[in-house]
Amino acid sequence: MSPTPIELRDIAKVVRRDVLTMVLEAGSGHIGGSLSAVDVLVALYWEVMRLNPERPHWEERDRFILSKAHAAPALYAALARRGYIDVKALLTFRKLRSQLQGFPDMHKTPGIDASVGSPGQGLSIANGIAMAARRDGRSFRVYCLMGDGEAHEGQVWEAGMTAAHHGLDNVCAIIDRNRMMGDGSTEDIVALSPLEDKWRTFNWHVIGVDGHNIEQLLAAFSEAASVKGQPTVLVAKTVKGKGVPFMENKPEWHDRTLTEELYEEAMKALS
Amino acid sequence: MxxxxxxxxxxxxxxxxxxxxxxxxxxxxxxxxxxxxxxxxxxxxxxxxxxxxxxxxxxxxxxxxxxxxxxxxxxxxxxxxxxxxxxxxxxxxxxxxxxxxxxxxxxxxxxxxxxxxxxxxxxxxxxxxxxxxxxxxxxxxxxxxxxxxxxxxxxxxxxxxxxxxxxxxxxxxxxxxxxxxIITTNITPFTVGQGGVYRQGDDATILSCGVLVYEALKAARILEDDGLGVRVVNCHTIKPLDRAIVTRAAVETGALVTTEEGSTLGGLGGAVAEALAQTARPTPIRIVGIEDRFGESGEHEQLLAYFGLTARDIASAVREVLSRKKTLRETESEQRAE
Incomplete structure (x- = not known):
């Protein structure tokens, strides 16, 4: 029995609350870009991806690469709520000897398919896995979640050309288009628009979606799975800091630390 | 050999x-x-x-x-x-x-x-x-x-x-x-992490890698005419460095020259110096390579000469390090006498 979109929304709320608790407890971490990515992660981990939390290395599983690696809190919370890791372990995030490093480490955390950290590198990894799958005749798909600010990295566009050239239809990228990066608006710093057109001219199948609308996301992932001969990118329109009104669209919440009072206020918004 | x-x-x-x-x-x-x-x-x-x-x-x-x-x-x-x-x-x-x-x-x-x-x-x-x-x-x-x-x-x-x-x-x-x-053959032993002693000698050792192993062997031949027995080691694996072969060379010959077709900063010479700096006995080392600068256009062989990486240059480096070894040994024996 698949969870309904309403149940998925409830799960997303739990994951968002986990993110806040983790960052409060750790004293650091990236809240804004974690909160904007939660609904995409919930759609993937609860509905879209073929996976088995009891067998994190199952060969036929769909792969997930968190190219926007600073959203690690959201991914860890999703993995915990999905049963890969103990929910209590979330409180060890960023601490000495924790299985939850600041950025995802495949050797420390079950469910992490690739160690990542330096921006702009995830799509190349996804392409390589997808090429190997094709060579081996395996049917799993590879998902890669990127930040929009990452599109400033040249390697993203190298990988964009490679995936299209090789017709990697088993690759599905998602861009968390929250229009904010560490120093401010992406459009003020170095404009990315028209982002969808850029990917279209790179010969990708492009789907624009509301990245907080679970139904739209599920429909888009389903469309992506049916596309042949072309990789797909979901340009997911999102809100940085989504779910906590005083954080929404505020670039300072990229990596600001929480006080107890702000934490209480944020948790109230997500109750 | x-x-x-x-x-x-x-x-x-x-x-x-x-x-x-x-x-x-x-x-x-x-x-x-x-x-x-x-x-x-x-x-x-x-x-x-x-x-x-x-x-x-x-x-x-x-x-x-x-x-x-x-x-x-x-x-x-x-x-x-x-x-x-x-x-x-x-x-x-x-x-x-x-x-x-x-x-x-x-x-x-x-x-x-x-x-x-x-x-x-x-x-x-x-x-x-x-x-x-x-x-x-x-x-x-x-x-x-x-x-x-x-x-x-x-x-x-x-x-x-x-x-x-x-x-x-x-x-x-x-x-x-x-x-x-081409200086090796199909039967020459090769194991990653293990250097090869290509020439025996007890007066000094040349630790080399790449094309300069050939130049090192020629340098040892030049020095033989001076009556010097110079060991030549092919340190093909820079990491993990064969610390045993390096330490043996330091202890047994007391003077080392490293040679590489690359920067003198952080390469084979750096690795050898790092390894030996942390052992008890000081050993004179000379790092032969390209000194903190970029290369230039030219034929490969011309460049080896231009940057001082030929057998003749390596032989001079061995003579230099041997004079430091001599001074060090004299100082040590004076200290012992005191």
């Missing part, structure tokens, strides 16, 4: 071959044996040595275009899915342009990717300073878990290529485009 199966370079005509070709032969041999390898290149197959492989095994070859960073990242993905990958481009593009991807994706993930730096050192000769990689060994060596190999000739290059397929974790192998002397 009959048991090493070396070519008698002093009494026979020495053949030459680019070590890039040894890389190519190693790759073909691996695929012929049925090893599930994938070879990648970034639009340099013509010079790097992968074009012959491409012809023989087109299904195992992937030209990624001039996208060195994406090549390394894609190789990471292939390795994550269980493939044995060899990525190929010029040394300064592999170790330089793609360094962060090698660090953050390959090494941080401890992935089985073999990074092959072709046309490295001064071997791209005429291309000049911007294309000659003199710092590749140093920047690769600092990466946790990275194995670094600099083969002496095309035959050793073939062996290193084949050995890398079985080595866990990332490997950087450096190859030369220029024809360089």
């Amino acid at each position: 009959a048991e090493m199966g070396l070519v008698d370079i002093h009494h026979s005509v020495v053949e030459t071959e680019a070590t890039n070709r040894g890389y190519e032969r190693g790759l073909i041999e691996l695929a012929e044996r049925g090893t599930d390898i994938i070879v990648m290149d970034a639009d340099l197959a013509g010079s790097s040595g992968t074009s012959g492989f491409r012809k023989r095994f087109p299904d195992r070859f992937l030209d990624i275009g001039l996208c060195e960073q994406d090549m390394i990242g894609t190789a990471a993905g292939l390795a994550l899915a269980g493939k044995c990958v060899y990525v190929t481009t010029h040394g300064m593009l592999a170790a330089g342009k793609a360094w962060d991807i090698i660090r953050s994706t390959i090494c941080y993930g401890a992935l089985n990717v073999n990074i092959c730096g072709a046309d490295a050192g001064l071997s791209s000769g005429a291309a000049g300073g911007s294309r000659q990689s003199l710092e590749d060994v140093a920047v690769m060596r600092t990466l946790p878990g990275m194995t670094v190999i600099v083969p002496a000739d095309a035959i050793e290059a073939r062996k290193a290529t084949i050995a890398a397929a079985r080595l866990p974790g990332p490997v950087y192998i450096r190859f030369a485009a220029a024809r360089v002397p």
